Amino acid sequence: MRYRLSAYIALIIVLFIVLSGCSSTKTLNIAIILSGDSQDFSNSILQGAKAAAEEMDIKLTYKITAKGTSISKQAMFIDSLAEDGTDALVIYPLEYQKINHKLKELNIPVAVINSLPTSEINGGKNSYLYTDPTETGELMAHSFIEKLDRGSQIAAILPNMTNSIVMKQLDTMKDILAENNIYVAEVTLDSEDTLTVHKEISTFMMEHPYIKAIAAFDSTAVEGGAEAISQQDKDIFIVSADASITTVSYLEKGIVHTAIIQSPFSIGYLGVQNAIKMAKGEDVPHITSLRPRRVTLENLFDPDIEKQIFPFQVP
């Protein structure tokens, strides 16, 4: 009798503990790995990711590779995710192919941002999110066509580490410009440092005096190009594939003629949203392509445009 009573009391205590713990729910752990090479762009993505994490009440772990870091750093970050108990990953890959096998080993849902799909990562549990590079290339090309005569030549300043999105933007732009007899000279930067980039572009401009315009594919290229133009006092304008605050200041000065809004904040937000949905087993579109917008001095402070360029200061 005494034994049965003790067993009964033990059962009640166990039930108490079990039922008490029933109300707690697991918080999803989402990681985001970004490239530090496009700092403004990555920061905006991170802001969007943080907003999504706060909105959807999940734990967000973010890792940004330092400017100029090799792909091995991203691979190291991916290796550490398994120990962190990450439920899903959002990644802005530097070189997609080199980390593909790591992502396969990780075997968690992956939301790839700002990269075109080249091969499946882990059996289909992934999504791709980017701003349409074809349309971006088209908008850039048309900006040149509006301002330049046929037969003109422009320089395309490419970042030190390019990815599939940039290449697609460039290819589209080149194709359209070629149809309009505008020629493109490609310059791939050796460095990510603004001062070095400035020197590189200055040297290139001096060596190529017939260049009428520059197509800049990241904020470093915009800054370096704009400084070189100011210094040399040349009648050259820039069309930027990025519309950061830095770009805006050159836009107001008339050095940058056109900037393309790529909505990095939205990419970060939607990337995390997709990762959460995949971690929960929900369906997400395999590819989400955002539409870019063209910004010039004329429409810079239009309500719809300024919303997307100037970040709202949260108190």
Next chain:
Amino acid sequence: MKILRTERPVSRLLYGSILFLFTIAIGALFVLNYILFSNILNRGYTTQLAKTTSQLGSNLELTMSSFRNTFNNVALTILHADKLDSEDLNTKLSTVFSANNDITTIALFDYDGNLIYSYMESELKPTANVKEQSWFAKAGNINKFTVPHVQNLFAGKYDWVMSISRRIAYKKDGTVHPAVLLMDIKFSSIAAVCSGAQSRNSGYVYIVSDDDIIYHTKQQLVLMGLWEEDPREVMSQSINHSYISQHDGKKYMQHITHMPYENWYVVNVAYLDELSATWQFYVARLIFISVFMLLVIIPTSYLFTTRITLPLKKISKKIYDINDRHLDVTFDEDNSILEINMVSESINRLITYIKQLLREQELKQIELRKAEFASLQTQITPHFLYNILGSIIWMIEDGKKQGAIEMITALTDLFKLNASTTASTIPLSFELEYVNRYVHIQSMRYGNTFEFSVECDPETKTLLCPRMILQPIIENAIEHGLSTLDSGNILVKAQTKEDMLKISVRDNGVGMTEDTLDRLRQSLINTTGTINSKPHNKAHGIALRNIHNRIRLLYGDKYGLRIESEEDEGTCVIVCLPILH
């Protein structure tokens, strides 16, 4: 004890009743709590939302009013200044700036949009088109704030601001000129007021005016088109009223308050998920507590019931034993339950009384039996005397005077010996002497047709035996065994065997059939009737039965008579007695 199907132990009834009552009570508490908490939660949620919204509206009104007052003071300061570049004006505006960090711009423009005065270090951008600015176009005499926008007038500044403007006058060279005064306040100052209204996890706040969203907790998401609100829906709703809305498949409770001066509609949105989660949490806890209480009550009430009913069970068992004629039972009067003690005490008293009654009854019975035996013993003598006297009469009539004299003499000796003692138990030698004289008389009566002999172990002669136990047996042997025969013998043997004094009276008479012997033995076993109840065989059975019962009454059931007989062989009656000195 056999329990009928319709009968239930009191413990089970009590346990069942307690469990039933507690379950009903817990169930009632659950339902009551459920209803009460549901009402309190819903009402509390709605009231809290209304209160928070109203408070937010008041705070915003106060904040905007404060900005408007500052703006009016600046306007008055400029109006009263003798000239715009005076030290006094700069000092006063410096005070306004330092006192209010939320003001980013104070600037004065002429009607052509040219900057006349600015308390700013930055320069007006050459590209700035002041006349195209909405605040410039709408500048009148009423102080109204614009919707949030990025101020793009001054170089290197891209602050999100809300602008207030009006047409004022200023003095220059002693003449009054018209101008438009602009003051920008940081949009973040409005956000700071609103952010305190709702925690991010429990809801959000937004402000609409006409078709514009002035502020939203998820401002960045709204700006990026990642979150949508419909200002027209807000405008169509009643003011100061809570209502349920839906967004992305989720339900929300909204409360709207109106700021008339700014014509702002402040909407406070609370996630119903939060309410639902609170509700689910409470219901889960309520269920948990109820189940836990039940789990505690089940063993507790069992122990409680057992504690109450165990003494009852014990009493019941003991009472059942009493029914089995076990009266040596004492009920425990040291229980913790008063009523049980009272019952135990009463039963103990009752048992004592019953035992006393039974004892009295038993004593009465013994006395009655003794009286009956004494009566029977005295009945033997007249019967025997009647037979002897009959024989004497017959001898006298037949002229056998000498025989008659001898018989009367023998009878006199018998009576003398009988009268020599009044003790109920006598030495065996005395009983044998009595029997010897009796046989002598009977021998004379029957003309010496049988022989009588006694074989006694010497030590048995002094042993005590009840009086007059052998004479009726020998009388039976003569009357029923030998009377129809020409000759016969009777042997009386006495010996101690198996811790008993065994006296056998054996005759070689006609004996008994098995059936007669069984009936006779049966009449000895049947002791429930009174001594006078007649056995259904022959009259001689009465004497044997009387002796048998008398011995058992005196010495116990292990003593008495044992009868052996075989037809045409004879009968042996063994008297078993305790060894008494």
